[in-house]
Amino acid sequence: MASKFTEKHEITFYECDVRGRLTLPMLLNIVIKTSESQSDSFDRGTDYVTNLGLGWVITQHEITINRLPEVGEQVAVSTQASTYNKYFCYRDFWIHDKDGNECVKVNSTFVLMDLVTRKMTSVPEELIAPYECEKIKKIKRGMPLTVIEKGEERPYRVRFSDIDGNKHVNNARYLDWMVDSLEYDFLINHTPTFVNIRFDKEVAYGDTITSKSSLETVSETLNKMSCHQVILDETSCAVANIHWQ
Structure with a gap:
């Protein structure tokens, strides 16, 4: 079973819009920071990945919002690296309020990029092992998108x-x-x-x-x-x- 990592976060004024609600860009920054904290706890942080000549790249986010946290709120931000295959890694995120209510859930897809060729590369087992996530053969397809024609x-x-x-x-x-x-x-x-x-x-x-x-x-x-x-x-x-x- 993949390990779940949680850290506390206080929603600050500069993360919010004019209504005092968390903005979408800041929401992404907050959850990604938590995944970085988990990676650091496994000694698989940015330096480790960079020394392999690699970098993490996100290919898709699917974000379900029950409500956006507001300025001054104390929230719990959790993440879990759920599954992976040869090229794709799937990670989930949650934001809960102080009463344990789920405010936001994020399903994300990551790949590794070779920093020299700028191309996708396979996932090294030694990099992913500490997360204890399940290896699968299937490639998960994200939800389809409506592509704009005029606007x-x-x-x-x-x-x-x-x-x-x-x-x-x-x-x-x-x-x-x-x-x-x-x-x-x-x-x-x-x-x-x-x-x-x-x-x-x-x-x-x-x-x-x-x-x-x-x-x-x-x-x-x-x-x-x-x-x-x-x-x-x-x-x-x-x-x-x-x-x-």
């Missing part, structure tokens, strides 16, 4: 602060660009309930990307789904669907 477009230049240790854009920044493409009045009056985001291609420092979005009604209760795509030189770099109520 509003907004350009962004990739800044130095957007880049992470793998020298490409931090995953949370894509969500930042996507949510920022929506109107203020919409964001004030709607709350995300589910996010499905897939990362297709690296974006590097100095690139200018286009964040494209469209909004549609998906139910009789007037719930909305926003469709997003981050594009570089007509190439899709990330795709997301966000459900709102």
